Amino acid sequence: MSQSPTIIYTKTDEAPALATYSFLPIIQAFAGSAGIHVELRDISLAGRI
Incomplete structure (x- = not known):
């Protein structure tokens, strides 16, 4: 495998943001x-817009 794996961590804009x-x-x-x-x-x- 030549490419290191990536984890996509989603950014939230509401209460769970902290x-x-x-x-x-x-x-x-x-x-x-x-x-x-x-x-x-x-x-x-x-x-997304």
Whole structure:
């Protein structure tokens, strides 16, 4: 496999945003040590327009 795997972490724009952003660095630390890239994507309506 020539390409490292990627996890797509979805960005939220409502109440769970605090949990999303506080958990993201933990996921990045564990995934980074395993060679996995974590990509943040905005899936809100405003992000899709």
